[in-house]
Amino acid sequence: MVTNQASIKRDGVQDWVSLRATAVIIALFSFYMTWFFISTPQITYEVWRELFAGLGMKVFTLAALISVMLHVRIGLWQVLTDYVKPAGLRASLQYVLNLIAFAYVAVGLFVLWGV
Amino acid sequence: MINEFPTGYNRHEIVKKQRPVNLQLNTISFPPSAISSILHRVTGVAMFFALIFVIWAWAVSVSSPQGFADVQQLMGGVIGKVVAIGTVSALTYHVLGGIRHGIMDMGHWEELESGNLSAQIVIGLWIVLTIAIGVVLW
């Protein structure tokens, strides 16, 4: 396995698998939401809220958000390493982007808690 | 290769020195597979930022009837529609490209011809689906 200073404690194989595993979960969630929008004749507040009130959907939504966080952690790292060469700048950008990704999960947790 | 190295250099220096840099951008051609690759990247990055809007809209709309009404109104306006269509279109491309990636991971469509053909199919399908999404959501 390749280990170098650009990928501390991570390697390409692990990233490759994680990227695809999270992609499958996000895709399933997207298909489910698409099906919901298409199959629900009239989406009212009650219907919309009820969708996320069940435990199953809470878990599914959270899993999708966590998957997005992990997916972009790897995906955006790939993009940044291609275009941003100075290590300090890249680390800063990476930090901010990861923070945004984490905020997605935090907001999701907060919202799902209250539904 | 090894005996072509000029004496006085070690291999690593040679590797560094001999990296080709092509700044003649107009001589680089963009076959369908290259376009498909860059679109996958662009849609991935675009969605990451679109999620700021999507998750905000979801959070507001699911939290109170007033929030739902506000988002519904926003979704009915031009900005809401453009963002929604753009996001769904990006997701559609990224998923199609992702599926193509998966098929290539399993060892198919990796030749020049099949790779370009599958890229053309993915781009074509995406354009058709985007038009359909646009019609439905507008």
Ligand code: HEM
């Ligand atoms: C909100 C959802 C998503 C976001 C923000 C996102 C973002 C990204 C980004 C930024 C990359 C890196 C692109 C690059 O290195 O060129 C990437 C790669 C990838 N994405 Fe996604 N993605 C999302 C959903 C999905 C879904 C649903 C799938 C599955 C169909 C998927 C499949 C892939 C694959 C296979 C790659 C790796 C491509 C490679 O190995 O070069 N993604 N994604």
Ligand code: HEM
């Ligand atoms: C970017 C995120 C969103 C996407 C991609 C999206 C997608 C869609 C799609 C595909 C439809 C079409 C359903 C159809 O015409 O059969 C739809 C309808 C609808 N959406 Fe969204 N939606 C999003 C966010 C929201 C949010 C946050 C709300 C909550 C206020 C919402 C409220 C509605 C309503 C009420 C309809 C039904 C319209 C009707 O039945 O005439 N959407 N949406």
